[in-house]
Amino acid sequence: MPLLELQHSLISALFQRDQLAEAAKRVKAQGSLSSEQRVGIYRNSAHGILLDCLESLYPVCFELVGTEFFGRTAHNFIDQAPPTSPFLADYGAGFVNHLAEHPALQEMLWIVEVAKLEWARHAAWHTVNQVASDFAQLEGLSEAQQAELRFQLPASAHLISSNTSIHSIWLAHQEEYPEKPQFEKIDLQEAQQVLLFREQRRLHQTTLSTDDWAFLQAIQQQLSMGELAEQFADQLPWLFSVAMQEGWIYSFTTTPPA
Amino acid sequence: MTPNPILGCGIGLRFQHIDQILADKPPIPWLEILSDNYLTPGSVQQDYAIEIAQHYPVTLHGVGMSLGATEPFNDEYFQRLKALADQLHPAWISDHLCWTSAHGWVSHDLLPLPYTEETIKHVVQRIREAQDRLERRLVIENVSSYLQYQESALTEWEFITAVAEEADCKLLLDVNNIYVSAFNHDFDPCRYLDSIPIERVQQFHLAGYEDKGTHLLDTHGHPVSDSVWGLYKLALQRFGALPTLIEWDNNIPSLEELLAEAHKATEAHIHAFA
Amino acid sequence: MQNKQIITATLMAIGLSAALSVATAEDKKVETEKCTGIVKAGMNDCAANGHSCAGKAAKDSVAGEWITVPKGTCEKIAGGTVVKE
Ligand SMILES: [Fe+2]
Numbered sequence: 001m002p003l004l005e006l007q008h009s010l011i012s013a014l015f016q017r018d019q020l021a022e023a024a025k026r027v028k029a030q031g032s033l034s035s036e037q038r039v040g041i042y043r044n045s046a047h048g049i050l051l052d053c054l055e056s057l058y059p060v061c062f063e064l065v066g067t068e069f070f071g072r073t074a075h076n077f078i079d080q081a082p083p084t085s086p087f088l089a090d091y092g093a094g095f096v097n098h099l100a101e102h103p104a105l106q107e108m109l110w111i112v113e114v115a116k117l118e119w120a121r122h123a124a125w126h127t128v129n130q131v132a133s134d135f136a137q138l139e140g141l142s143e144a145q146q147a148e149l150r151f152q153l154p155a156s157a158h159l160i161s162s163n164t165s166i167h168s169i170w171l172a173h174q175e176e177y178p179e180k181p182q183f184e185k186i187d188l189q190e191a192q193q194v195l196l197f198r199e200q201r202r203l204h205q206t207t208l209s210t211d212d213w214a215f216l217q218a219i220q221q222q223l224s225m226g227e228l229a230e231q232f233a234d235q236l237p238w239l240f241s242v243a244m245q246e247g248w249i250y251s252f253t254t255t256p257p258a
Numbered sequence: 259m260t261p262n263p264i265l266g267c268g269i270g271l272r273f274q275h276i277d278q279i280l281a282d283k284p285p286i287p288w289l290e291i292l293s294d295n296y297l298t299p300g301s302v303q304q305d306y307a308i309e310i311a312q313h314y315p316v317t318l319h320g321v322g323m324s325l326g327a328t329e330p331f332n333d334e335y336f337q338r339l340k341a342l343a344d345q346l347h348p349a350w351i352s353d354h355l356c357w358t359s360a361h362g363w364v365s366h367d368l369l370p371l372p373y374t375e376e377t378i379k380h381v382v383q384r385i386r387e388a389q390d391r392l393e394r395r396l397v398i399e400n401v402s403s404y405l406q407y408q409e410s411a412l413t414e415w416e417f418i419t420a421v422a423e424e425a426d427c428k429l430l431l432d433v434n435n436i437y438v439s440a441f442n443h444d445f446d447p448c449r450y451l452d453s454i455p456i457e458r459v460q461q462f463h464l465a466g467y468e469d470k471g472t473h474l475l476d477t478h479g480h481p482v483s484d485s486v487w488g489l490y491k492l493a494l495q496r497f498g499a500l501p502t503l504i505e506w507d508n509n510i511p512s513l514e515e516l517l518a519e520a521h522k523a524t525e526a527h528i529h530a531f532a
Numbered sequence: 533m534q535n536k537q538i539i540t541a542t543l544m545a546i547g548l549s550a551a552l553s554v555a556t557a558e559d560k561k562v563e564t565e566k567c568t569g570i571v572k573a574g575m576n577d578c579a580a581n582g583h584s585c586a587g588k589a590a591k592d593s594v595a596g597e598w599i600t601v602p603k604g605t606c607e608k609i610a611g612g613t614v615v616k617e
Contacts, residue, residue: 002376002409003328003371003372003376003377003380004328004360006372006407006409007327007328007357007360007361007369008360008361010360010369011359011360011361011363011365011369012361014363014365014367015363025408026407026408026409027405027406027407027408028405028406028407028408028410030406030442030443030444031444031472032472033472033473035405037472038404038405039405041404041405041473041475041584042367042369042404042405043587044585044586044587045367045475045584045585045586045587046365046366046367046585047585047587048585048586048587049366049367049585050366051585051587052585053366062604063604063605064604064605064606065603065604065606066603066604066605066606067604068603069603069604070604082363082364083363083364083365083366084362084363084364085364086294086322086324086332086335086358086359086364087294087297087298087322087335088294088295088366089295089297089298091366108606111606125301125302125303126298126301126303127301128298128299128300128301129300129301129302129305135546135547135550136547136550138543138546138547139547143536143539146539146543147535147539173605183605198302200302200305201302201305201306225539225542226535226539228542229535229538229539229542230535233538234538234541236538236541236542237538237541237542237544237545238545240542240545240546240549241545241546241548241549244545244546244549244550244553245549245552245553247553270581292581294581295581319582321581321582354582367584367585368582368584399582401582402584404584465583468586470586475584475586476583476584477583477584477585477586478581478582478583479583505581505582505583507581507582507583508583
């Protein structure tokens with residue numbers, strides 16, 4: 001079918017520079033613009049739309065590496081991995097790996113860590129809402145049922161452990177944050193454990209203490225109440241108190257996972 | 259639930275303005291919601307859209323159906339769009355007379371079709387299928403374009419008229435797009451307007467273009483140009499005071515500025531018949 | 533403490549915190565927003581909206597030419613250590 005061939009040719013030109021001349025053969029030259037220039041307008045536009053999208057997904061990385069570097073890297077990424085989904089929210093996950101492989105960033109892999117955080121933020125915004133458990137229902141369980149209790153973080157939660165101070169770097173680039181740390185004073189080598197989750201229309205991002213981190217990891221691994229008591233002993237009530245009040249624990253189940 | 263009537267001049271809803279709109283509930287005749295940004299089921303984005311639809315009449319406007327493509331429709335896209343529409347009860351759903359996917363790739367940019375009899379047959383069948391899937395009549399928008407294919411044998415207005423008549427769909431005339439394409443392809447925009455069947459047109463779009471010297475680029479980043487206001491007046495005289503919407507996507511201004519632009523369109527409604 | 537006692541104490545703590553967080557939900561909203569400074573960053577219309585783009589830096593890069601050190605905020609630092617001014 002001629003339409004299929006035509007569309008194949010044109011979309012190839014959008015994402016492959018060397019296909020531009022071929023696609024231009026099917027386009028009229030008019031006025032002061034050649035047919036190649038006309039296809040080029042579309043290549044620029046498609047790239048520009050996706051570049052805008054990547055900029056909005058990775059705003060801190062954008063500031064860190066600057067317009068020029070970000071633009072070039074993004075354009076190469078766009079050509080290497082054109083979108084395949086009609087849902088634009090799915091686009092751009094692979095950009096993290098693309099940065100990780102970039103020769104110029106091998107000495108600055110902490111930028112890639114920031115990119116991971118930024119993608120997790122985007123993913124958290126696009127996670128489906130869920131219904132919180134009614135914790136009053138915990139009363140009246142038998143001892144055996146109590147030991148088999150398991151808890152869940154919000155579905156949007158991401159636990160990110162980084163060898164870089166990703167949370168501080170991120171905060172330092174938030175214009176409206178009143179007490180933002182000065183970027184120049186951040187110790188990039190400081191490891192940070194970050195929890196990220198969405199609560200209704202808010203996204204929470206916070207660093208965790210080592211204890212809280214270990215506890216939330218155990219929760220995420222679906223350890224039972226009995227196993228949690230074993231692991232955290234008399235610290236457990238306190239760990240739960242903090243986690244509950246911060247909204248880190250969202251629901252529970254009384255039956256073991258399948 | 260019957261959708262609220264869409265009357266007068268509204269604006270396209272943008273995330274930047276949502277909190278302000280929900281807090282202040284300013285008088286806005288209606289809002290156009292960009293369906294593609296609200297397609298994650300049960301997401302916070304959908305929560306916002308639902309709340310907006312509780313307070314304002316809305317329409318759904320999308321870019322992702324890829325009506326002119328040759329690959330099969332994306333089932334999930336239509337399912338999600340239908341589910342969104344079932345929640346928001348938009349007065350209508352619109353998308354563009356173009357294609358955005360081929361070869362497994364998605365352009366996320368509106369690409370023009372070759373204007374031939376063969377394309378008409380193909381697109382008509384696709385629009386009918388999309389209408390069946392969404393269980394409603396669609397409103398189809400003309401795109402702005404920067405190229406014409408060697409094989410195009412018809413004018414854009416002949417093409418769009420034939421498609422609308424045969425698919426029995428409605429039309430969203432983007433007056434700015436007509437102006438941009440008329441400049442880029444050196445045709446008379448008034449002739450375009452004069453050949454569109456009056457009863458097919460449901461809605462107008464207005465937006466600002468950018469003059470690149472060699473061509474006009476439809477960036478939605480500026481106020482509506484004077485020449486487009488002029489063309490809009492002619493459109494009102496021919497098609498009547500149909501619902502009109504201001505699109506603004508780059509350098510998005512304050513809500514007040516955007517509403518002022520919509521107000522200009524309201525004034526044009528009054529003056530067009532004076 | 534025995535596991536059994538720990539579990540009992542934990543369930544009490546959970547019950548109490550659940551009740552508390554309902555009571556303080558409103559205060560917490562204000563507070564967390566101040567603490568995190570995070571409202572809607574990362575949530576935007578992206579670009580799926582039917583406009584064309586001028587393609588800011590759509591220069592096609594020559595292989596190798598673009599492998600240079602970034603010139604953003606990173607200029608202030610080198611190789612992961614902060615440059616003292
Ligand atoms: Fe439009």
